Amino acid sequence: MSAEAPRVLMAGESALTVEFGETIDPTLNARVGALDAALAAADLAGVVEAVPTYRSLTVHYDPEVISFAGLSRRLLALAAHPGEAPAARRWRVPACYDPPFDEDTAEVAQALGLTRGQVAALHAGARYRVYMYGFAPGYLFLGGLPAALDISRRPTPRPPVPPGALLIAGGQALIASVSMPTGWRMIGRTPSVLFDPAREPMAQARIGDEIVFEPVDAARFAELSARRAGLSPAGG
Known part of the structure; x- marks a missing residue:
């Protein structure tokens, strides 16, 4: 069965959260890590900082450079095909x-x-x-x-x-x-x-x-x- 699609939540005027689930689970956390790595590699203009958590990734951004809707689309596209998270040490x-x-x-x-x-x-x-x-x-x-x-x-x-x-x-x-x-x-x-x-x-x-x-x-x-x-x- 395919993984559940993430949802994007507004977190104020200059941040959003990509949420993968509601539990403490290594699989969900791996998806968070993979998106965090994919976002860093994409180097999107306007992205200020990404904050990974147990089951979500919060992204702070400059709304004068990139919109909530535009960033949401890019993040969902990255989440669909993020590649691998960095190898665990x-x-x-x-x-x-x-x-x-x-x-x-x-x-x-x-x-x-x-x-x-x-x-x-x-x-x-x-x-x-x-x-x-x-x-x-x-x-x-x-x-x-x-x-x-x-x-x-x-x-x-x-x-x-x-x-x-x-x-x-x-x-x-x-x-x-x-x-x-x-x-x-x-x-x-x-x-x-x-x-x-x-x-x-x-x-x-x-x-x-x-x-x-x-x-x-x-x-x-x-x-x-x-x-x-x-x-x-x-x-x-």
Whole structure:
């Protein structure tokens, strides 16, 4: 069966959204990535920026250069024959699940009927798809969280988490890029700097890439943190 045709939604006077569906699904996300790549390759006059999400692509444009109708037609044509999205890469991310980085692990373990060690092992043992950046610059949203770690968000936001915090909630995993309050639950932290405005590219992982976590102890975390290193490619 052929994929459902996307729909175009107006998002103000200078943006539109191409929506592929309503679920968190790798196939939908791949279609988003393919359109994002096709749009970049087309280099359309008037397009300012494209923002991929779980299941849609928002395109900001200059209405004095290209109209909503004209851009919609071009995007739907690209979506019909987008070509392939960039090949996925796999990144290895060191992750420390020891104190003081496991602030919410005990609560998560109790709520889910697990031990603290099981929470860390389940999180580290999965492979995650990079679905989108959102909420704050560089905040990395991941799919692939084991069902056993499916837990709701906190009823009230917790105090600010540090950059690199490993967060879970609502069947999703997230890596924080900046310090801020959140309703997500912190079960670890990575020393890797995943987002740096002074670096090119600012964010290394692309939509569709794969993340694997590598557990490290507190001493190794401190050593890696001092280097302020980015992501490292993972093996096969």
